[in-house]
Each structure stands twice: as C-alpha cells, then as structure tokens.
Amino acid sequence: MRALLAVVERDFRYFLRYRWWIAGMVSMNLADLFIMALVYARMTNPDVVVDYFVFFAPGLTVTAAFAAAFMIGREVNMELRREVTHYMLSLPIERWKLAAGRVISGGIRGVAYVAPLLATTLAITNAYTGRLPTPPELLTVLAVLSSLCLGTSGLSIALALSTKSFEKYVTARSVVYYALFFCSTVFYPLSLVERVFPPLAIPARLNPVSCGADLSRALLLGWAEPTPFMLVDVLLYALVFGLLAASSYARTTRK
C-alpha cells in the first residue's frame, strides 16, 4: 500500500508544481462564469433556463473537474514518449497498484482543482436560493465530483497510453472533450437538447458529465430531484475507466 501512496504522492506533487498555472486556469474558469455566463444570462430565454448564470455555475464546476483530472493523461503520454514508462513499469510494485495510484492521483488533482470553484458555486447558489446543502447533500456532490474525476483520470490515462504520438493524443483528447461536453447538459438543459438535437438526447442523458452536472444542480439548487441513475452512471464511469486504465498499463508490457 505504501508504494501505491508513493505513486499518488508523486503525481500530486507534480500537480502542485504548476500552482501558478493552476491559479491562472481557475481565474479563467471564474472569468467564464462571471463574464460569459452573466452575459448569456441576459440573452437566454427564461422559459428554457430560469437563470443561466446560476444554471451554469454547477456545470462549470463539473467542466473544471473534468479538465483538471484529464491533466494526468498529458503527463502519462509524455512519459510514454520519453520512455519514462519503462522506468515506471520496472519498479517493484504490482501493475494494478501503479495504475490505481495514477488514476487516484488524477482524481485527487481534479478534486483539489475544483475546490475553489465549488466554493464559488456554493456561494452563488446560496445567494440565489438562500439555502445551503445539508452535509449529506454536500458529501454526495463531493462523491460525484470525485467519481467523475476518477473516471476522467482513467479515461485520460487509457487514451495517453494508446499512442506515442503527441499529435494523435492531443487530437483524441480534443475529440473526447468536445464529444463529452457537446452531448451533455453542462451548457444547456436536457429539455433543450431534446428539442433542438433529438438524436443527441440519449447520449446526453447517459453522459456521466451530464449526470454529474445535473446531480450537482439538484442538490445545490433544488431545481430537480436527484435520481439514483445519475449516481450509478457516474460511479460506473469511474469503475469502467479505472479498469480500462489498469488494463492499458498491463497491455503496454505485452507490446
């Protein structure tokens, strides 16, 4: 277990090395919220979204968690290109522990990154609704964000280990980003997707990013009832991509 913790600690230490960059990214996320979302709030039809600014805040938190957890993949791909992966695979640690350590650290990075944004979201939703989530509600939101980060970390590692080419990796990453965010309810509600892009309604409903965003909205804003499906969907996402990352590490040894 000590080796697994060492893997987590190393990746998290690397993450903290970029603290100024992270601070810049968080500022940009906040600018998205306070500039873009405020402007959009004045442009959107209140029949579709009551207040886009408040609607977008939990979505942004999920977006940021996803992006931060995805960062681990960039490092794993760089390690693959520089053959640091050979070193990692030669360490006296079981492969599953190595993979689990990396997936967990990616997840922790996401949660750490999202903390200031979640605090901002809580302040906004509190100001708007006058309510604060109960401790179980807050814990559920944290569990959902953590699971989303774990799944995303696994997805990014699996993607990173699939190619040595940086260009291919970046392209694949962009495709995943756009597919998961476009077919989601992060930026617009499901009712709008059903009306405007009917074929995308089912993917948007199943998308764990949507489930994460909608569950956060339900618990923080009380706009809708949280459903067990949302939680199960996000947990399954974490499990499937966590396992995929582990099998990707195992596969690299068979090449």
Added chain:
Amino acid sequence: MAPIIRMVGLTKRFGGFTAVDRLDLEVEEGEILGLLGPNGAGKTTTILMLATVLKPTEGTVYIGPYDVTKEADKARRLVGVAFQEPKLLWVDSPWSVLNWHAKVCGLPSGERRRRIRWVLEELGIWDVRFKSAHSLSGGTRKRVEVAKILVQRPKIAIFDEPTAQVDVVGKHKIWGMIRELRDEGSTIILATNELHEADVLSQRIAIMHRGKLLVCDEPRRLKDSIPGGDVVEVSFEGGVPEMVTEELRRIPTVVEVSAARQNQVKIYLNRAEEALPRIAELLLRLGLQAKSMRVSEPSLDDVFAHYTGLTIEEAQRR
C-alpha cells in the same frame, strides 16, 4: 550454485524484426556479467525483458524461482534497472528522484535519507541535489540514474551503459560502487558497448550481435580463444637468423612468426604468458641476445571482430 537468472530461448520480435533471438544464458548469483555488443545488438531489449517491462515473444527468463511470463510482479521485486537514457522528468531534482524511487522500493525513511546522502556524496552530486533535471549536465543526469540502483541495492542490479557521458573520475567511482554492490551480494548485469568497461568490471562477458548471443566466457578465456591473438615482438641487436623463425614455430602455442623488420620478429601465439619462458630459453640456447621483448594481448574488440568479422565500430555503423 543455481543460477539466479536463467534465460531460456528468450526471443523478442517487433513485427518482422527480431531484436533478441533465442537467447540461452545463465547468470550466477553474485557475479558481474557484461553484456557487450554494438547499438542494436539486443542488449536493452534483453534488459527490458528481465525487468518485466517487455514480455518475451517466445521463451522466458527465470529471475530466481520466478518465471517472468507468469510471475512478473514477484520477479520484478528482485530487480533494479539503471537505464541507458536517464528516466527523469525535467521538473525533478536528484533528491526527489532518489527519495521517491527509494520510497517505492519500500525503504524506511531514516535508511532512505542515509543511503541517498551517501550515494549523492560518493558520486559528487550532493551540491546539485535540489536542482531540476533540465539544468543538470548529461553526465550528472546519468549519475542520478545510476544512483537510483545504488540506493535501492536490489538483489539483481542491471546497469545499461552506466558511465556513458560520465567523466573519467566519475567512471572509476561508479565502477567502484558497482563492485561494492556485488561484494554485498548483488548480482550485476552490465550492458555496455564500452570494451574497457566490460573488461575491467565483468567476471564473464556475453557478446551479442544482431540479437544473438555469440559467446559467453571470462574475459581472459575469450581473449585466449583467438588463435594467435597474443603477439610477442622480439628485437635483436643484429639481424634475425633464419633458423630462429623455424625454431620459434616449433613452440606448441605459436601460430605464426613473421620478420617485421630486419632485426625484429613478431610471434603470433596463444597464451603468451606460458610461451614466454620457452622463447627466452630458446634464444638463450641459440646464443642470441634480445634487445627488447614486448607482449601485447588481444583486446575485446579483437574478440568481437573474431566472432563477427567486424570491429565494434563497424558493427555500430551497420
């Protein structure tokens, strides 16, 4: 004593290219085995299979009692590898690299700090321990790579070109520390294309070329295996009498005798150390006074050339 490493028909193919071709080799516990060969000989691929980083296409390796194709996790616990290219990320410092490596290897905190300090001081990189890798010279980065294994002190330590880019003083330091590691009971595999390094460190040398193992033996015996590999040059006060060359040819280990100059003969022979007393005795018997005698033995390059028909530089270029 049972070998601690046993390669059985070890083969690795990448598509149609065979990087390692049916390697059968055993390494005794506590020995230093040199893997010698030009770039592309298959040394690094062999090492990666020993470290369970690559899976063999055919055959296997037993690390202690563990078959790497079946019990890779257990096999890996016995092995530590210092890679040819330092495996550092640019944001790392020597201290953090070694501290993390030791932590993953399970060294307790106090012991970890003690060993890291000792190795960094011995290798002369204590002063740069907190500098990031991108500001270090190639030689220093290489020392950090080697230091990982000197801190870990695994049962089987594998060094892939451990002194490439390292200065002469550093080379001798690293060689000394590798010997110390062996003296403590570790088995060492030293992959190198540096002939002198293989010669001074290895108890046995396995020569590889194009993925195949050509020969494996003690350096002395490898050199002796070249017919007429030793050369004795004898210079005389006057000219060289005809009968001397005839008499010299009668000595059993002499392969060839040629008159290099008017007053000098070159004797090509095996095991010069055994033949020298007989040559001296012959010259004394014939009443000839030798002005000088010079003995040279074949180098490992000659051994490599003998088995491949190429010098190691030529093989490198191909």
